[in-house]
Amino acid sequence: MSPHRPPDATRPHPDGRLEGAVERLFAYHAELLLRWPRRFALGVGVVTLLLFAGMGRLTVDVRLNAFVVKDNPDYLAFHHLRERFDNDELLLVVIRPPAGVALLDPAMIASLGAVHDAATALESVAWVSSLARARHLVLGDDAISFERWIPAGGVGEAKATVLADPQVRGRLAGRDGESLILRLGLRDSDSPTLVTDLHRLLSRHLPPGSHWATVGTPVIKQELRRALLHDVRLLVPAASAGSFLLLALGLGSLRRAVAPLATALLASGWTLGIMGWVGAPLTVVSAIAPALILVLALTDAVHVTVAVHRDGVRAALLRIGPACVWTSATTAAGFLGLAFMGIPALVATGVWMAIGVTLGFFHAMVALPLLLHLPAAGNPLVERASNGRLPRCGRPWLLVAIAVVFLGLLLPGIGRLDAETDMVRYFPADGALRVGYRDAEAALGGSIPLSVMVERRDGGTVLDEATLGDVVRLRDALKEQPQIASLTALPDLLATLRGEGNGVVGEAEGAQLLLLADLAGGSGPARTFIDPDHRATRLLLLLPELSSARMVEVARGVKAIAERLLGDDYRVTVAGTALHEARMMNLVSQGLKRGMAAALAVIGLLFWALMGSWRWGLAAILPNLLPVGGVLGIMGWTGLHLDFSTAMIGTVALGLAVDDTIHLNLSFRHARGRGMEVNAAIEEAVCTSGVAVKLSTWVLVGGFALLALSTFAPTRHFGLLTCVCLSLALVADIWLFPALVLLLERNEPPAVD
Numbered sequence: 174m175s176p177h178r179p180p181d182a183t184r185p186h187p188d189g190r191l192e193g194a195v196e197r198l199f200a201y202h203a204e205l206l207l208r209w210p211r212r213f214a215l216g217v218g219v220v221t222l223l224l225f226a227g228m229g230r231l232t233v234d235v236r237l238n239a240f241v242v243k244d245n246p247d248y249l250a251f252h253h254l255r256e257r258f259d260n261d262e263l264l265l266v267v268i269r270p271p272a273g274v275a276l277l278d279p280a281m282i283a284s285l286g287a288v289h290d291a292a293t294a295l296e297s298v299a300w301v302s303s304l305a306r307a308r309h310l311v312l313g314d315d316a317i318s319f320e321r322w323i324p325a326g327g328v329g330e331a332k333a334t335v336l337a338d339p340q341v342r343g344r345l346a347g348r349d350g351e352s353l354i355l356r357l358g359l360r361d362s363d364s365p366t367l368v369t370d371l372h373r374l375l376s377r378h379l380p381p382g383s384h385w386a387t388v389g390t391p392v393i394k395q396e397l398r399r400a401l402l403h404d405v406r407l408l409v410p411a412a413s414a415g416s417f418l419l420l421a422l423g424l425g426s427l428r429r430a431v432a433p434l435a436t437a438l439l440a441s442g443w444t445l446g447i448m449g450w451v452g453a454p455l456t457v458v459s460a461i462a463p464a465l466i467l468v469l470a471l472t473d474a475v476h477v478t479v480a481v482h483r484d485g486v487r488a489a490l491l492r493i494g495p496a497c498v499w500t501s502a503t504t505a506a507g508f509l510g511l512a513f514m515g516i517p518a519l520v521a522t523g524v525w526m527a528i529g530v531t532l533g534f535f536h537a538m539v540a541l542p543l544l545l546h547l548p549a550a551g552n553p554l555v556e557r558a559s560n561g562r563l564p565r566c567g568r569p570w571l572l573v574a575i576a577v578v579f580l581g582l583l584l585p586g587i588g589r590l591d592a593e594t595d596m597v598r599y600f601p602a603d604g605a606l607r608v609g610y611r612d613a614e615a616a617l618g619g620s621i622p623l624s625v626m627v628e629r630r631d632g633g634t635v636l637d638e639a640t641l642g643d644v645v646r647l648r649d650a651l652k653e654q655p656q657i658a659s660l661t662a663l664p665d666l667l668a669t670l671r672g673e674g675n676g677v678v679g680e681a682e683g684a685q686l687l688l689l690a691d692l693a694g695g696s697g698p699a700r701t702f703i704d705p706d707h708r709a710t711r712l713l714l715l716l717p718e719l720s721s722a723r724m725v726e727v728a729r730g731v732k733a734i735a736e737r738l739l740g741d742d743y744r745v746t747v748a749g750t751a752l753h754e755a756r757m758m759n760l761v762s763q764g765l766k767r768g769m770a771a772a773l774a775v776i777g778l779l780f781w782a783l784m785g786s787w788r789w790g791l792a793a794i795l796p797n798l799l800p801v802g803g804v805l806g807i808m809g810w811t812g813l814h815l816d817f818s819t820a821m822i823g824t825v826a827l828g829l830a831v832d833d834t835i836h837l838n839l840s841f842r843h844a845r846g847r848g849m850e851v852n853a854a855i856e857e858a859v860c861t862s863g864v865a866v867k868l869s870t871w872v873l874v875g876g877f878a879l880l881a882l883s884t885f886a887p888t889r890h891f892g893l894l895t896c897v898c899l900s901l902a903l904v905a906d907i908w909l910f911p912a913l914v915l916l917l918e919r920n921e922p923p924a925v926d
Contacts, residue, residue: 199494202538203487210543217540221439224446231445233401234454251748254626257704258711262362262750263622264389266355266375267347267613271382276351277332280380285353287378292357292371297364300701302356304335304345343659347616354617358701359391362750368395386609388620390750393596396606400885401460408464411879413438416471419875423868424478432544433474439540440470440533444525458817459522461880461888462529468876469504469526470533472832473497475869476862477537481545494538496839496862500832501534503776507828510772511821516757519821526825569912576799576909583806590809591722596754598718599816599886610718619658619715621724625651625731626711626746627739635663635703635710636683645677647738648712654734656719656727662712663702721755728752769801772824776831792917793838796909797830800901804894813894818887822894829895830902833870836862837906841914851918855911863907870903 206213270281286305293301336342336350345354359367368391375385413434420430441463448455455462476497480489508530511523600606613620627644629635635644641664648662667678667687687703703710716727728747735745773794780790804826813819840862844854877899880892 195495195498196491199490202494203490203542206490206539206542207486207546210546213539214543217439217536217543221442224443224450227446227449228442230449230452232452232454233398233405233460234456250746251753254624254711254746254748257626257709258701262359262390263713264357264359264362264367264371264387264391265613265617265620266357266371267386267388267609267616268353268355268375268379269351269384270353271380274380274382275332276346276353277335281353284379284383285355288355288374291374291378292355295367295370297359297361297367298357299360300358302345302358302701304341304353307341307345343617344661348618349616352612352616359389362390363394364391365395365398367391386612388610388613389622392606392609396600396604397457397596397885400600400883401455401457404460404883404885404888405455405463407882408461408880409441409467411882412464412467412876415875415879416468416872419872420471420475420868423475423871424482429478429482432541433471433478435544436474436536436541437467437470437533439536440529441467443532443536444529447528448525453521453525456518456522457887458518458821459525460885461818461883461891462522462525464876464880465526466529466533468873469530469829470536471872471876472504472869473500473534473537474541475872476836476865477541478545479865479868481542486542486546490538490542492843496836497534497537499779499835499839501530503779503831503835504828505530506775506779507772507824507826507831510769510775510824510828513767513771518817522821523824569915572908572912573916576796576905580799580802580806583803583810586806586809587802588809589812590805590815591720601884614717617658617715619717621716621718621749621751623714623716623728623731623747623749623752624711625714625735626709626748627735628709628744628746630742630744632708634707636678636687636707638677640710641667641677641683643739643743644710644712647735650734650738651712651714651731654727654730656716656723657714657731658717659715660712661702663710666702716751724752724755769823769827772827776827780831788917792913793834793910794831795913796834796905797827797902799905799909800830800898801826803901804898807897808894813890816887816890818891819894822891822898826895826898826902829873829899830905833866833902833906834910836866837910845918851915855914859907859911866906867903870899874899 268285270276270278274281282305285303289301289303289306292298332350336346342348342350345356346352347354357371361367368387371387375383379385416437417427417430417434420433421427424430444466445463447453476493477489480493483489484492505527508523508526511519511526597607597610610620625647627635627640627647629640633640635641644662645664648660648664651657652660664677667683684707701713714731716724719727728749732745732747735743735747739745776797777790777794780793781787801823805823807813808815808819808822837858840858841854844857845851849857874896877892877895880895881889883889883892
């Protein structure tokens, strides 16, 4: 070591005990691998067969349970409403008659009635409401009778009469007067066959030429399931083919590209096999895991492949192995940062991605050297020399200043980031799902259900005149809010059953009316609006398509109005599936900051352990803030929202960006340890590790770019944003990192081991 500085001043060369122990470990590993290659190959083959069998047990889960934080107050309120009522979801079917058929044509109404009756028998359906089975309760002097809501007479006259009724228009018939509405209350919205079974009934019973659009959470879940299965089946083969072509182009032959690609496929397959055997499903977030793990596993594989073709297996493992330990650790740390977001689905995704990265490292150190050791591995790889133009640049401050200005322009965009959970917007604008929701918006004015539950704090019944009067005042106040498309409450049902008044009745009469309505299959099932004990009632609102932030704002306003009008005598709960999703997304936004901070702290500690000083650790991590801050700033300035996929971009990008920095830094330190001057050491690092750094980056960019083939918008955005991040990381590693090195070591003599 040079006598001009203390032993631990900067340590830009491999003289630490930890690094020495790692190198000895890899020397022993290389010796065992080359001594018993068949035993290692047999072991890898047996485990592969066992784990690949587990892939057949994989399932796809699009339920909200994976995103639920059980002790969150918003979830507890949502769960409280579900416990009170037999149903918590609303499925709407907007039906338009064939051309030339009147809306209230008897044959059309009969067909609607057949669908109504058949839908009632579906297992997940709690109740069905439609104009075909709607009845008026008529109280005579000495008899009680029920009459059809559709009056006798001509079709045109009946239509005018029905649409004039505020309890029909916008609820059982479209506001445009051109559609009929089938409303289904669901006790279970997670049934994978519900929408398919319902569509089968509609096709069977409605007249030919009828058009219908189905909206509700079950429809979104079905489309999500299709999109995720499409991605799993398409993206892994596409990523494999694209990566293979890029590898062949970079390595100079198709034969050389086979081994690293096979290694990456093993890492992805092993991870999926473990998930299958332990019963971990693919969720909305983790569906990209197979393609993502495959592409990530190629990073270490590329470095090992280049080193083996250049130096042979033993020397390559000694040289590249320690660097791969650090790169795998930092990438895994980036994914484990998702554990701090607090959302179970993101936590699980982070853990499985970290496992996949670890398996990728294992196969790069075991399976790949075995494959490259075969005679068919190819001739030695000849690297093109670097021109060294950057290392000899005399203006490192200029490069640092450009990076600072770039970040200064983009970082304010981070403050513009907002969350989005409206899953309808995730699908193509001309797709059946989006078209159906637009039809529902036109017919009903809204398609997003929201419930307002009102309970008396003294535990009394809500079927008394005072309580019903308070509910009427709340209903009238909420109807004045422009963002509420339609609203139905218990007094509306009671008024309809009585045929007069505003629905404010006494307890005995109210209970009798509800009982009679249930017996008759009335126009609006009682359990929709009141719980079995008559201790809680709810108002059903329909909202237009809103952003997540706007949804939370509207719900907050609704609750404020209710609490102001009802006072302290009532407990008010505002809940709904869409609102629950929006509030969960707020937790994701908050967790993004925690995840980023945790990943940054862990990676910073790893850099300090690797470099041996805070100064060098800071110099190594600063270039990686450029791609992370840059991509988040670009999201903010371009209006891209945070969703369940893009919320991962910060922590994932940080874990990915540091990999190339580690390889270049270790190459530089080794060169300095051999006595090279700063410029020569940088040129040596760029000329050796830089080849694999560039190749691995472009393979990653190509792999992530293929996520654009997904039909699911969050997956597309995640892939394209990661491409931008990796491109910025390459620029930072090849230009900014050497500039920082020049500033730190310009006057330092070489340290010779």
